[in-house]
Amino acid sequence: MSLVESAAAASDGAFDSIPVINIRDASTPERRASLAHEIRSACINVGFFYITGHGIPQETIDNLVAAMESYFSLPLETKMKLHHKEIGPNFKGYNPPLGSNVDPANMGDIRESFFTPDSEELVSTENEGAMTATNVWPSEPAGFRDAFLDYFHVALGVGRLLFRLFALALDLPETPRTTGPVSDGYVGIGAHSDFECFAMLWQQPDIQALQILNSEKQWINATPIPGTLVINIGDQLARWTNDIFRSTVHRATNRTGVHRYSVVLFIGSDRDVSMEAIPSCVSADRPSKYETITAGDYLAKRLDEMYYKNMPPA
Numbered sequence: 001m002s003l004v005e006s007a008a009a010a011s012d013g014a015f016d017s018i019p020v021i022n023i024r025d026a027s028t029p030e031r032r033a034s035l036a037h038e039i040r041s042a043c044i045n046v047g048f049f050y051i052t053g054h055g056i057p058q059e060t061i062d063n064l065v066a067a068m069e070s071y072f073s074l075p076l077e078t079k080m081k082l083h084h085k086e087i088g089p090n091f092k093g094y095n096p097p098l099g100s101n102v103d104p105a106n107m108g109d110i111r112e113s114f115f116t117p118d119s120e121e122l123v124s125t126e127n128e129g130a131m132t133a134t135n136v137w138p139s140e141p142a143g144f145r146d147a148f149l150d151y152f153h154v155a156l157g158v159g160r161l162l163f164r165l166f167a168l169a170l171d172l173p174e175t176p177r178t179t180g181p182v183s184d185g186y187v188g189i190g191a192h193s194d195f196e197c198f199a200m201l202w203q204q205p206d207i208q209a210l211q212i213l214n215s216e217k218q219w220i221n222a223t224p225i226p227g228t229l230v231i232n233i234g235d236q237l238a239r240w241t242n243d244i245f246r247s248t249v250h251r252a253t254n255r256t257g258v259h260r261y262s263v264v265l266f267i268g269s270d271r272d273v274s275m276e277a278i279p280s281c282v283s284a285d286r287p288s289k290y291e292t293i294t295a296g297d298y299l300a301k302r303l304d305e306m307y308y309k310n311m312p313p314a
């Protein structure tokens with residue numbers, strides 16, 4: 001079936017569960033084709049899936065979570081010394097509770113976070129706009145940077161494999177070169193779709209917080225499954241696929257009274273890539289929905305809304 005036909009035959013987002021896909025064995029073209037088939041169905045129907053068999057050692061995750069626990073339990077004044085809005089416009093550093101508001105219907109996102117946006121070898125230290133320029137690291141705890149980069153390097157390998165599988169799921173060559181009961185108000189992070197191609201989320205076991213919205217306007221729990229990462233499609237990939245791959249709205253709220261940690265790695269397209277619908281995702285019945293924009297300009301616009309424009313008056 002073509003992509004457009006698969007999309008027309010799909011369930012139209014009335015999902016009630018999130019698929020689990022084991023990516024452990026992706027070494028042969030046959031296995032990758034079979035994984036791509038599963039991923040295609042998950043992306044068309046849900047926009048979210050869990051992966052098992054990702055190969056990120058538990059110790060790497062444990063070290064990162066321990067570093068996060070030490071960092072986030074520092075006094076607010078210490079963390080505020082690296083407030084990203086003071087450092088500059090490029091989203092590097094600490095983001096305090098209520099420092100963002102992703103859903104303009106809300107008053108603010110309660111979660112706090114730290115932006116460590118890029119691998120030091122990969123990212124340009126030039127100021128080229130949102131999420132570029134030199135990384136910022138807290139001076140304590142001492143192991144924060146190493147713990148983060150250890151996780152980042154392994155997780156990026158998983159992200160690169162997923163990119164190949166997404167390409168296969170879109171009938172493209174594996175290595176394409178593209179030219180072109182929660183109350184509202186304050187929640188951990190309000191209802192939103194992600195901005196980049198896809199996100200890879202490690203979430204703390206035992207705490208239910210992440211929920212994803214289906215077409216019936218029901219919130220479906222993305223309950224933590226130990227040993228998995230949650231993968232979800234973001235808006236860049238939805239634009240490329242003319243919404244055949246679903247960028248599903250989600251939110252996270254922790255009402256347990258116990259701290260919850262999550263690690264989100266957003267995998268996006270290079271900044272200068274122009275995001276135009278893939279031809280196989282467009283037909284007479286399904287005209288192209290989005291204007292063409294570069295990935296960098298799109299990301300900058302969305303970040304500006306979330307961290308500045310949507311903020312309620314102080």
Ligand SMILES: O=C(O)CCC(=O)C(=O)O
Nearest residue numbers: 189194203210252262264
């Ligand atoms: O913490 C979570 O479970 C989700 C966070 C999220 O959706 C985001 O940072 O975009």
Ligand SMILES: [Fe+2]
Nearest residue numbers: 192193194250
């Ligand atoms: Fe998100």
